[in-house]
Amino acid sequence: MIRILPQNLINQISAGEVVERPASVVKELVENALDAGAQKISVKIKDAGKSYISVRDDGCGMSPDDMLLSLERHATSKIRDEDLFNINTLGFRGEALPSIASISRFSLTSKEKNAEHAWKIQVDGGHKGELTPASLETGTLIEVRELFYATPARLKFLRSDSVELNHIIEMMQRLALAHPMIGFHLENESRILLSYPQDAALTETHARMRSVLGSDFVDDAIEVSVARDSLTLRGFISLPTYHRSSQQSQFLFVNNRPVKDKALVSALRVAYQDYIPLHRYPVVVLHLDVPALWVDVNVHPAKTEVRFQDANHVRNMLVSVIKHALHQHAHQATTTTTDRAIGYFKTPQMSSVSQPISGAVGGSTYSRLGMPSQLRPSMPLRDGQLTLSPVAMPSSLSESESSPFEVCSVHNDEEQSSSALGVMGRACAQIHQSYIIAETEDKLI
Incomplete structure (x- = not known):
């Protein structure tokens, strides 16, 4: 027998698509705040968002009537009938709030700019309460407690607190990079995880990237x-x-x-x-x-x-x-890579190396396939520092066996003209069998 599902069950089914984990709730609520014109957004969570999430913004706020409508499915002020393929807002479906409210203990407090006071409504597992007066500055505060309490089976599919927390941090970082002129704040258990101040300066893009990356x-x-x-x-x-x-x-x-x-x-x-x-x-x-x-x-x-x-x-x-x-920029290396390479070569162990390092063969890097293992330089890591060991020529090798390999010293700069170095310089060492250290006239690459 086919029957129409009750509205609360429909919302819970929709929540299965919209609310995958606590980070999904944070994303939807922060995007709503951005669409409301917020300049500062503060997010507070507990237990990586499983027990508590709050999102406070200083946006335009909502009237009491709009607050009630926002908790109905597919109720939105962001698009009209003809706008489905001309969407310029982050949210547009009108599903987030009713979906979140159907699987948690949810409260919505909001105040418009010229309103006398704020209004608050609570929703418990999809069951709406009455609107009551509240105290709040212009903007909106949404609190989500006991996420998935109405659908406890979903809790079994969540990961550890550290994993869920990392998802929230990553989501906040992405939104912060997308909107560098907006202030973002994230706290977990009263510990500040992210704090990106609001700044309308054009250079804030660089400052925001520096803070995140x-x-x-x-x-x-x-x-x-x-x-x-x-x-x-x-x-x-x-x-x-x-x-x-x-x-x-x-x-x-x-x-x-x-x-x-x-x-x-x-x-x-x-x-x-x-x-x-x-x-x-x-x-x-x-x-x-x-x-x-x-x-x-x-x-x-x-x-x-x-x-x-x-x-x-x-x-x-x-x-x-x-x-x-x-x-x-093919010939440009990061300053970090260059500085670390120079630091490796300045380790105290280098003073004990009495023989030249045979890391270059015929002006190019040694062949991993052609060079016998006895001739390959060993480069162990000790206490996080790179040490270079001199290459010992086995006595068992005859002159004919070693003749294909022309050993050149990294200190023999006078014998090789600057024109012979090439753009990338002369290979002088290899790290972790992946990275080649090359020497030019004025730097290491």
């Missing part, structure tokens, strides 16, 4: 800014010598919306494939601005994926722009 990236990042065929790509990409072991530091935005789009990630991989080792990933902060009619953001429950009208055109643009930027 660190000075190493900002100081050596390559800036890209290209406008082509109504598409605009702007942001910063890492040098080929600066990369990480995961894609977590790839921040991609489409019309200021954080996305994890497969087409864009694939374009990054193709652009960098000739520059970085396999299974290493560049660090990027890229904003792609496209006409709203050219992109469909209504293809994923969490709105983290998008569909482009001409995906190949977008992909080709990303690949060509990034490849061109990398080619222009």
Whole structure:
């Protein structure tokens, strides 16, 4: 027998798509605050968001009537009938608040700018209470307690507190990078995890990236800014010598919306494939601005994926722009890499090395396949420092066996002219069987 499901059960089913974990709640509520014109957003959580989440903003606030409507499914002020393919806000479905309220103990407090006082409404597992007067400055405060208490089976699928907390931090970082002029604050158990102040200065983009990604990236990042065929790509990409072991530091935005789009990630991989080792990933902060009619953001429950009208055109643009930027800076190394390499060579152990290091063969790096293991320099790590051991020539090797390898000293600078060094210099060592240390006239690469 077919029957229509009760509204509360419909909301709980919808919550299964919208609310995957505590980070999903934070994302939806912070995006609502941004759409409300907030300039400062404060998030407080307990138990990695499982027992308590609050989001406070200084946006425009809501009237009592709008507060009641906001808790109904598909009630929104952000789009009209004809706007589905011309969306310029982060939220638009009107599903987040009723979905969250249906699986938690939920309270909504809000005050409009010229209102006499704020109003508050509580929802317990989807059952709405009455509107009551409250005290609050202009803006909105949403509190979510005991997430998934109405659907306890969902709790079994959550990860540890540290994992869930990392998801919340990553989500806040992405939103903070997308909106560098907005202040963001995150606390867990009264401990401040993130605090990005509000600043309308144009240089705040660099300051925000420095806060999120660190000075190493900002100081050596390559800036890209290209406008082509109504598409605009702007942001910063890492040098080929600066990369990480995961894609977590790839921040991609489409019309200021954080996305994890497969087409864009694939374009990054193709652009960098000739520059970085396999299974290493560049660090990027890229904003792609496209006409709203050219992109469909209504293809994923969490709105983290998008569909482009001409995906190949977008992909080709990303690949060509990034490849061109990398080619222009192909011979530039990060200052961090250079400084660390120089630090390794300045270790105390180097004073005990009496023989020249035989790490270069015929002006190029030794062949991993052609050189006997006895001739390869050993480079152990001791207490986090790199030590270089002299290469011992086995007495058992005859002159004919060793003749194919011309041993040259790294200190014999006078015998090799500067023109023979080439652009990348002379290879003099290898680290972890992956990274080549090359010496030029004035630096190490």
